[in-house]
Amino acid sequence: MKVVGTAACPLGLAHTPMAAKALMKAGEKLGWDVKIEQMSATGFINKITREEAQASDFVLIASDQKIEEMDRFDGKPVIRVDINTCIKAPEAVLKKCGAAVEAKKQ
């Protein structure tokens, strides 16, 4: 699975990097290609390009915030998950989203 996504919390200070790192680490474990950008207080860190987004299987938004430049993800399944859940159980989140995307395809 190739996954891209965004992590964002109100201040972009604490939850954001925690969630992004947790998800990427969990991705490595699963052997998936996972890249999560951080919408921090001063802009994007590790930003997802349009090309990367379009080459992915799905987009994971770890936030309830407004995400800038959503048009990058046009045409891709976009899934929102609570950021706290992504920090607590990143592997389970990825698996569940992956399964949901597969199920939707059929």
Place this chain on the structure above:
Amino acid sequence: MKKFLLEARGHLMTGIGYMLPLIIGSSLVVALPQIIGLAFGVTSLTEDLTGFWGFMYNVQQVGWTGIGLVNTVLAAFIAYSIADKPAIGAGFVAGAIATSTYAGFLGAVIYAFIAGYLVKWAVRTIKVPESLQAIMPIVVLPLIATGAVALIGTALAGPLGFINTSIVEWLKAMCAADGSRVTMAIILGAMIGFDMGGPVNKAAWMATNVLLTEGIYTPCVYTNVAIVIPPLGYAIASLIRKSRFSEEMLESAKGNWAMGFVGITEGAIPFTLVSPLRLIPVNVIGSALGAGVCALLGTTASISPLGGMYGFITMNNPWGYIVGFLVGALFIGIVAPLLVDFNVAEDGESESVDIDDIEISFE
């Protein structure tokens, strides 16, 4: 309905996220001349001062202007969060009339949500021929949004102004009385310690931040003091009971000094996850205790208070603030390592989350 409420919370948080830099910057511009003045024995900056202190007075007035814009910016970015560019102008208007009609934050939030969702609805439902497509974002949508704000803002100015003024008076009275102030501090402190950046924490945080728009500054002192406590508590724990922490945990505890210093409760998450059932009560008691002590010692604020350990510079009776977070953090620092051994290897995946309970939603 649940989905709508979650979404609405996200929009409110986005608005607050944009409002905070404004309120922090403006508050500091108010606070710094005050502090400089006090350092030189000038106790109050007033209009009739001349020379350097007159200049300082004017600088401070700029800060107040910024604080006066708080409702406006909050409403604008709530509307923007819901419906992007076409709604943002109406959001600015919504916040400004909420301020001028005394409907306050209540009005700002309500009008902004109405403007935002109306634009969102209009984008979906109103279909115009392709040749007229261009008039939608530049004429129709802004007119709908601003028009709705104008009508509703005018109609509700009376009742909302009354409700808002009553709430504000009630909260101000609560902040003024010693007993109710301590109760309030304990409740806010407990909420902050409960889930470290989760919904309960953010509810307390959001409420006290929104009150800043009404010039009610004291409750924010108690959330600020409580926010420092959990991360600082685990930093202290790692210092006094090194043997109870693994190498990895000691390493992340170093970061907690910084998290405590600037006030990021989330710093306590990696530690709490080792044994949430035992540590959440410890965090709750520590935060509530610290906030309670801070209130008991009579710490209040007459300007918007800063967070973090250095927040005391913006408060009345700053010692109470410092004693408050030290007492709370020492409680966590001493009790947490007694109850839990932080040597246990973290497996990265918490057992407490069931894959079936994870909620995901497609956009």
